[in-house]
Amino acid sequence: MLIRKLTAVSLFILGLALAPFSFGQFAKQAETSHRVLGYYDPATGTFAPVRQSAAEVDAPASTTETGELIIKFTITVKSTIPKNGVIGCSASADTGDAAGQHDERATGIAILVSGSTFTCSAIIHYSWLLATPTTDKVSFTGSATIDYGYQVTATNGTAILVQPIQARGSTSSIPSISVPANGATTTVDVNVTL
Numbered sequence: 001m002l003i004r005k006l007t008a009v010s011l012f013i014l015g016l017a018l019a020p021f022s023f024g025q026f027a028k029q030a031e032t033s034h035r036v037l038g039y040y041d042p043a044t045g046t047f048a049p050v051r052q053s054a055a056e057v058d059a060p061a062s063t064t065e066t067g068e069l070i071i072k073f074t075i076t077v078k079s080t081i082p083k084n085g086v087i088g089c090s091a092s093a094d095t096g097d098a099a100g101q102h103d104e105r106a107t108g109i110a111i112l113v114s115g116s117t118f119t120c121s122a123i124i125h126y127s128w129l130l131a132t133p134t135t136d137k138v139s140f141t142g143s144a145t146i147d148y149g150y151q152v153t154a155t156n157g158t159a160i161l162v163q164p165i166q167a168r169g170s171t172s173s174i175p176s177i178s179v180p181a182n183g184a185t186t187t188v189d190v191n192v193t194l
Contacts, residue, residue, distance in 0.1 A: 062099035062131045068185040069093055069124040071106070071174070075144050076193045077116045079168045084149030086110075086164065087194070089120035091142040095179060099131035110144075120144065133179045140174035144192040168194050 038049035071091035081087065087110035094103050110120035122142070130136055147164040154160070172190050180186040 062129050063133060063182075064127055064129050065133045065179055065182050066127045067125075067180050067183055069104075069126065069138070069180070070185065070187040071122045071124070071140065071142055071190060072187055073108075073110070073120040073122075073142065073144050073172075073190045073192055074113075075110055075118040075120060076191075077118060077146070079146060079194050081146055082148050082167055084151070084162070085167065086147045086149055087118050087120065087144070088147060089122050089142065089144045089192075091122035091124070091140060091174070091190075093124055093126070093138050093140055095128060095130070095136055095138045097131050097136050099129045102126070102128045128179075130179065133182075136179045137176045138179055139176045140188065141171070142174050142190050143169055143171045144190075144194060145169040146194055170194055 038047055040047050071089070071093075073089040075087060075089070077087065088107060089110065090105065090107040092103060092105045094101075096102055104124045104126050106122040106124045108120045108122045110118035113119050145166050146168040148167050150163045150165050152161045152163055170192050172192055174188060174190055177186070177188065
């Protein structure tokens, strides 16, 4: 009986001695402002953080560059312009960096200046998010065409559709330029012979 009393008293004292440690779990945990997500490997006892995606990595500061690019074609026509023919032009401007890639396109219809010389402007109004606009370049591609205006009439005769078919075309090499100053209107001249 004495052993039982001693065992009970010993357990009671042990319980009192360990009680402060058990109440520690109810204490408010310090919150961290930055949590690290990852995986715990119980076999090795190591923690492997999840890799950050490209969007989570600090991106460089970027600005929105706006403006107008006028790709102005001077077209000398030596080919025959078909009846109902149209002379047109198209251009694309490409730029980009760590903040994003941009591809802009525009078309235009040529007007006669004199004799066999036409002008055609493809106008691109742009708004580009760029991280390094002072060092970025704008690449261009351009083309000028003479198109047939092929008329198609509906079988019931109530509708007429004009379908363009290319009679002659030329793709031009246009040198790259630096990204223009914000808000600028920039003209790029291209000479083409059709």
